[in-house]
Amino acid sequence: MASRLVSIVVALVLTLGAAAGTFAQGSPDATPETAPAPDASPAVVGTTEFGPVPAGAVGPAIPSSGYLVEEIAGGLYWVTEGFYQSIFLTTGEGVILVDAPPSIGPNLAAAIADVTEEPVTHMVYTHHHADHIGGAAQFAGATIVAHEDTADLLVRSDDPNRPLPTVTFADSYTLTVGTQTLELTYPGNNHEPGNIIVHAPAQRVLMVIDIVSPGWVPFPDLAVAEDVPGFVALHDTILAYDFKTFVGGHLTRLGTREDVETSRAYIQDIQTNAAMALQTVDLAAIAAEVGYDNPWALFDVYLDAVAQTCADATILVWEDRLGGTDIFTFSHCWVMSESLRID
Numbered sequence: 001m002a003s004r005l006v007s008i009v010v011a012l013v014l015t016l017g018a019a020a021g022t023f024a025q026g027s028p029d030a031t032p033e034t035a036p037a038p039d040a041s042p043a044v045v046g047t048t049e050f051g052p053v054p055a056g057a058v059g060p061a062i063p064s065s066g067y068l069v070e071e072i073a074g075g076l077y078w079v080t081e082g083f084y085q086s087i088f089l090t091t092g093e094g095v096i097l098v099d100a101p102p103s104i105g106p107n108l109a110a111a112i113a114d115v116t117e118e119p120v121t122h123m124v125y126t127h128h129h130a131d132h133i134g135g136a137a138q139f140a141g142a143t144i145v146a147h148e149d150t151a152d153l154l155v156r157s158d159d160p161n162r163p164l165p166t167v168t169f170a171d172s173y174t175l176t177v178g179t180q181t182l183e184l185t186y187p188g189n190n191h192e193p194g195n196i197i198v199h200a201p202a203q204r205v206l207m208v209i210d211i212v213s214p215g216w217v218p219f220p221d222l223a224v225a226e227d228v229p230g231f232v233a234l235h236d237t238i239l240a241y242d243f244k245t246f247v248g249g250h251l252t253r254l255g256t257r258e259d260v261e262t263s264r265a266y267i268q269d270i271q272t273n274a275a276m277a278l279q280t281v282d283l284a285a286i287a288a289e290v291g292y293d294n295p296w297a298l299f300d301v302y303l304d305a306v307a308q309t310c311a312d313a314t315i316l317v318w319e320d321r322l323g324g325t326d327i328f329t330f331s332h333c334w335v336m337s338e339s340l341r342i343d
Contacts, residue, residue: 050327057215057323059252067104069111072245072254073203075180079104079111082252084132087207088112089200091178094121097142098182098198098207099249102134102161109138122177124184125165126209127195128153132249134161143167145175147186149194187237190230191223199241206243208234212263213248214255216323220331222267228339232271235264266322269314270329274337277309307334 075090084101125146146165173184183199191210198207210223225231246255310333319325
């Protein structure tokens with residue numbers, strides 16, 4: 001058993017080096033310093049104390065009503081309760097609503113009523129996740145537009161709080177109501193199948209959910225990305241659009257092109273640091289400490305050590321620039337290193 005595991009370890013070490021080499025920086029002739037074998041207990045970044053929130057992460061205060069509604073430009077508004085975001089567009093012939101987070105709940109209808117008497121006639125689902133569209137049922141009768149993958153996932157979910165779309169598309173769809181237009185595009189799998197780009201060209205507003213949280217690192221595990229290469233690539237796709245204001249779907253402030261560029265740089269650093277960790281953390285040395293009797297224990301310690309090495313390098317650079325760097329970077333490094341290893 002032990003000799004067989006030794007063979008597996010050797011093969012995996014060679015595979016890891018090949019997979020990570022594309023992203024590692026530095027001289028190809030340099031010999032990386034081998035990281036010391038960690039203790040058998042899992043490495044953990046999080047503690048009971050957290051670093052301060054950078055000033056650039058702080059958004060506007062939420063009024064006592066429990067929600068904030070503001071016009072971005074040209075009849076396009078955003079709504080937030082501090083954790084989730086939605087947008088809506090007044091058209092002269094009804095409101096187009098994009099997403100309906102249940103955390104905002106009935107306050108979403110109240111926010112719309114604060115600025116217009118137009119009813120919600122159309123809804124757009126950015127993707128199928130309940131935390132972003134689980135409040136949609138309150139807008140009964142609206143035409144619902146979504147990607148065909150989103151529709152398929154909603155059929156499987158069978159959730160009355162997320163009514164099925166009435167209009168679906170595969171690649172792109174232009175939604176025009178009254179005087180307003182939204183351009184919907186599917187860039188391929190990223191956060192999950194069906195997660196689309198919503199572009200309001202007249203207002204120069206772009207909405208993409210669960211990729212960039214302006215001023216903050218993503219939610220854990222690269223925002224629970226189902227396709228890590230797609231998640232990474234979408235940053236470039238976003239920046240190819242002409243937009244001034246970015247809506248990421250989470251937390252308390254809107255974003256800019258600079259926010260997307262900053263998020264991309266953070267993700268690129270994680271990619272680079274994960275690749276370097278895969279090359280420098282010595283699996284054989286860890287195996288000598290942990291042993292071969294429990295393969296899952298061996299790989300648990302090894303993969304946590306890779307993620308810790310990546311996180312240490314990343315946090316050092318980013319903890320004063322993006323909120324939550326000290327909290328979620330370890331999880332991002334873990335997922336990225338696995339993607340580099342197997343994707």
